[in-house]
Amino acid sequence: MAAPASSNRKFLGRLSLPERNFVAEALRTETVGGVLLLIAAITALIWANTPIKESYESVRDFHIGPGSLGLDLSIQHWAADGLLAVFFFVAGIELKRELVAGDLREPKAAALPVIAAICGMAVPALVYTLVNTLGGGATDGWAVPTATDIAFALAVLAVIGTSLPSALRAFLLTLAVVDDLFAIMIIAIFFTSDLNFAALGGAVLGLAVFWLLLRKGVRGWYIYVPLALAIWGLMYNSGVHATIAGVAMGLMLRCHKEEGERHSPGEHIEHLVRPLSAGLAVPLFALFSAGVAVSGGAVGDVFTKPETLGVVLGLVVGKAVGIFGGTWLAARFTKAELNEDLAWPDVFAVASLAGIGFTVSLLIGELAFSEDPLLTDEIKAAVLIGSLIAAVLSGVLLKMRNRKYRALWEDEERDEDLDGIPDIYEQDNPDYHLRMAEIYDKKAAEHRRLAQLSAGSSDRHDGPA
Template structure:
């Protein structure tokens, strides 16, 4: 008798179906990001029109440079500065909560499941930096902007999808969201490590004490906004005066929130606060930042400069080529060596299209551009123009690639959302539930009975119509 062959272990699926809670979370999160992304797009267009209309251009610069705030505590800042350091702290606060949730309750909780998107995100940041460095080494440019093309703007990417009417299956949307979350984490590290110069240790110590108090109050169950909001403002002010970029305060506070649910909780405190703050971040903070950061000259000369100067060309190529090659290459290699099997409903060109969509690096790229070239205002504006142009090219490429598969995506999305028994749970998640099949049997029995009645009624009217006059 032949020796039985041991059963081959089931290969792990890559971009497979999400669990129902994760499916719902991704849908809610991306719905809010899409709305915020459309507002971000509108704010960017307004900024460009404002800054490039001859009669209005001077007023744009005047408003951006207008200073407001208490000088006695070092917060007499320009409007543009308030937008970059103040409003974006709210954005990074939400990013901190998202990261914490992914680590304790999302895809990053499982190290094996997290390996692919994390490796993809790391490669998707390393490759653009290498492309930028290579272009500037060959062109004798400045290496200061190496981090500019490393970021992905999830809100802007989703706004592009909303505008062109392309839907993505939940697995691809979750992959894009996880990429953006890991991207934000490394962007935070880059800002903290590479863009911190002189440190005021007294102010930094005060910020650390404030964060410790914030953490203590959370652990004691103190949830009143009238306690946490004033404390958060004090922490932010101390962090700003310490020399460490003030957005780090937002991230730190977001990471301190509890994002796992205890028994009987419908939402964890982190999820609850994220739902409250996300609309402020997506609907107010980020669009206002875009309004006062995206207003750069797009004259023929300025656009030509983008493609001839090594710093700006490095940013464009980093976003369009580096991001796509890095994410796709990292994903393919990780899947190859971890023996993960791609979901049979998708293909590698789908991963390539999402990778090209990740080349839209707007919000954080603009912020890093400001930090990298603070001492050269002209180059800073040229870098911003390069971010806009690179993001636009990446968006166009992604739109073309995604449109080619749009019919397939729509079919997959409709299957994921179909709920014929109207119980609030998509049918695809109830295939192994006997109660679901019994409900569907009752629904079809009722439909069959209704059609029989209609058939009998139609037959009866036909007989009456054939009778004698």
């Protein structure tokens, strides 16, 4: 006998209040960072396509750093290997928090976004591989269209002015977290050069010391920052991509609260470091990676070369089809019911938004075609164009339902009793209804008093002098 519909788990249902507050705070920072990222990308494109483009190349290729430590790197490499380590450090904390306190802590709840994210990476890779196999292109770039850029996606939401309900925003954030995890694995497995086992051993030893200090409760940035820099330098010299060091340290932080704690150490550090990641590290990476020469002919070439066409189709078609298809199938087989306030076209719109694959896609493009600078620039142009198309498509789809989203968002934010807790989270509490009745009574009494004053004033005005 089939289970009653009411027993089925809700998909994209209302978040718990703590989870809603965390998502709101995290996305607020990412949205600001996304706008800065957008500005940095536009600046890079203008700088690289004007008569002063030589200065862009000079700054980007300028080398600095201690050569004796194997760190005489260009500014572009410092941005890609150094600053993005901060970005992946935050990603590691996000992943750890999701695993111990967020949507991924329960296997049943985690299944749907994880399956959606996996399909959202597998299908773009298949699209790229198919295009290049049929077109005779290089399949090395299969991983380029697999990544989602949450900051850029949120910047698009900010620009088009849509108010997504928190459940859809949380789904997008969870997708991005799982996406980052698999991107990290791809970078570690497929883009590791010849290993220097001495440096790798030193990095592992440093990580062990980092973990031990955390477990002993040792405090002090003056201990952890130098240690983190040493671990990063050793990881870079080991041949493993240096951003892996950031992820590993992020995963080691404790992200569950103990008795008497308002925030876990991981949440506290994420709160401190996230603005640095979103507001400085990622925009600077974009500034020195997105500056590619774009002309009419170059744009046309993006749609004719199999490598670049595969990236565009992977981001625009592969991401949307993969995430939507994976979500629909997972919901069908897990009997998860879609929130009655939303519809499947809403899921497809968010899936299309996930086709914005800027930061990590640019990084993987540099790694995949590092020996062919011309093709690297063409791949970057394809990432920019594919992300732009995905942004426009998702923007149109989301705008079509914006009135519905705004109504849901306003319901979530309404706080008529001004107690700091949205009313929708208090409606099952009898005290809430008593407070609301008192508020309405006071408002009605105030309206009656004002009406009487107005009537009295009118009588005095109309009466004899």
